[in-house]
Amino acid sequence: MDPSIPRQVNLLWRGSGLPTPRRRTLAFEVFEHRQLFAADTGRMAVGMNLENVVDWSPAWTFTDAFKASRPWISHAFNTQTWGTTWDAAAAPTLDLDANGNVRSLKTWTQNGVPMKQFAGTLMFNSLDGGYAGGTYRAEWDGTGVVTFGFDSIVTASGRTAAGRNFADLRVTPTDSGIYLRIEETSPADPVRNFNVWMPDWNGRSFVGERWQPGATFSPFHPLFLERLAPFTTLRFMGMQETNTSDIVTWSQVFAGQTDRIVRVAAGQAANSWIVEQIVANMAGSYDAIALAPSITFTDEQREGYTAATTLDHILADARTNLVTSLQWTRDHAELAARLATQLGRPIRLVAYEGGPHLDGRNEPYQAAFYAATNDPRMGEIYRDYLQGLDAAGLDLYVDFQFTGQAGAAPWGDFAKLHRMHEPLAAAGNYNAVVAAANGSLWGVAPPPPPTPPPAPALADMSIASAAIIEGHAGGKWLTFVASLSAAPTTPVTVSWATANGTARAGSDYVRGSGTMTFAAGQTEATLRVRVKGDRAREADETFRVELSNPINARLSATAATATGTIVNDDGRLRSALFAALAGPTTTKQRRR
Secondary structure (H helix, E strand, O other), X not given: OOXXXXXXXXXXXXXXXXXXXXXXXXXXXXXXXXXXOOOOXXXXXXXXXXXXXXXXXXXXXXXXXXXXXXOOEEEEEEOOOOOEEOOHHHOOOOEEOOOOOEEEOOEEEEOXXXXXXXXXXEEOOOOOOOOOOEEEEEEEEOOEEEEEEEOEEEXXXXXXXXXXXXXXXXXXXXXXXEEEEEEEEEOOEOOEEEEEEOOOEOOEOXXXXXXOOOOOOOOEOHHHHHHHOOOOEEEOOOOOOHHHOOOOOOHHHHOOOHHHOOOEEEOEOOEHHHHHHHHHOOOOOOOEXXXXXXXXXXXXXXXXXXXXXXXXXXXXXXHHHHHHHHHHHHHHHHHHHHHHHHHOOOOEEEEOOOEEOOOOOOOOOHHHHHHHHOOHHHHHHHHHHHHHHHHHOOOEEEEOOOEOOOOOOOOOOOOOEOOOOOOHHHOHHHHHHHHHHHOHHHOOOOOOOOOOOOOOOOOEEEEOOEEEEOOOOOOEEEEEEEEEOOOOOOOEEEEEEEEEOOOOEOOOEOOOEEEEEEOOOOOEEEEEEEEOOOOOOOOOEEEEEEEEEEEOOEEOOOOOEEEEEEEOOOHHHOOHHHHHHHOOOOHHHHHO
């Protein structure tokens, strides 16, 4: 680039709608030309916009659902009525540390009534049950009282061998989602570092996967990755909350990496003149121009719509409007070609977002717009539109957007998937953009689906039988040892319970059950069952310890059950096993 080009240039500041030109002086970094694509296939590349990471998103973005939980909500708890209000005005501001953890909870008196502060959060809220059901595992550090509610029921709780608190949750999805509440916390050791791992997926358990840079596993849910796999470009505007960010320069991320930056000048889809005026003030400091082409409606069409407007009418208008929308894209393509000729290098045409945009604006036809957006015929219209955008000369198209809540809204329904695990056969708009992404829309055989990464090899878990001499009074503890065939990289848990054999719970031993935990790297763990003694002359008696529901390990096919033997030590019925356990006797002992 010519070094004489000034770094200070004038730029038209673009607002919403047709802009009113206001001149602002902005500083431009002077870079060499950046290549947008590593290789040019001759076809429109296709990408996808990602949704914000929020508790009301249906995306299973992370295996740890807590990463998408709502910021802590301050509650006021009435200790007399046990009523809880979620009204922020009625509760004190939460005491949070720099990482957003609740350091302490307040108490106060209101109208003579002692009040307590709770802190709550939500996951998968307002999705009409459109998220994964099953067993979730919650773990956290610190000292306090943590409860769960709404769609979740605690089935087991306690502390892991590593000293973390845990709760196993049985989740039955409804519109409420999962509710987690801190009722007490110690300022000296506040509850913190929450994880809420989603249910197993295709044989893989996520429990214990606390991702850090360099980890051998991905923090993203396998289904989230699978349904994003067709797209070559991902736009993180929503996920990074760009629209509400206070970051105004890229120096925090791109310092010393200016070769990664592609400069894009954006205008409006309906009027190529706008971006033409913008680039005229950029002194060649751009590599691409951008627009946001969408399937939408004219004001004249909207004036004729009512609550009685049919889907056929709306869909017919949408198809008719493709002609105009595609011409807008061709206008921008012609501009890009002229600019490339002037500068002597390629200027690409990209669409940072686009797709069906049937915004009801709270008008009587809003529900019909929503129905039309999700009608199978819209998927066919969208396919034709994508083919037209490719033919018009668009280099990159990024659909808006991957996931979103179901239901009619004033701004329209942009989501290609309303449920992460919805059957794809009826997802017409998703299938249309995937067909453009994998080439099948152009008649190219799509690539085979990506092979999912192999699940981590699971160690075999076994438990050894054990025996104990009965004794006469009080009772003894019989210890069982469970083993793993290999050291685990993440914590392993397994449920256990006793079952009667010839020995009976209550009279011969104390019935027991619980959870056994192996910390990462630990290959052995123990459990104990209390055995009752008596003076009855009887044969040796047995009971069983049975393992079940392992997490991050698998049960041995032959050694998932252990036998506990209570060895009789009374009179002539003493067994050979008793002699072995008691050890050798001396001559003097035999004379006695």
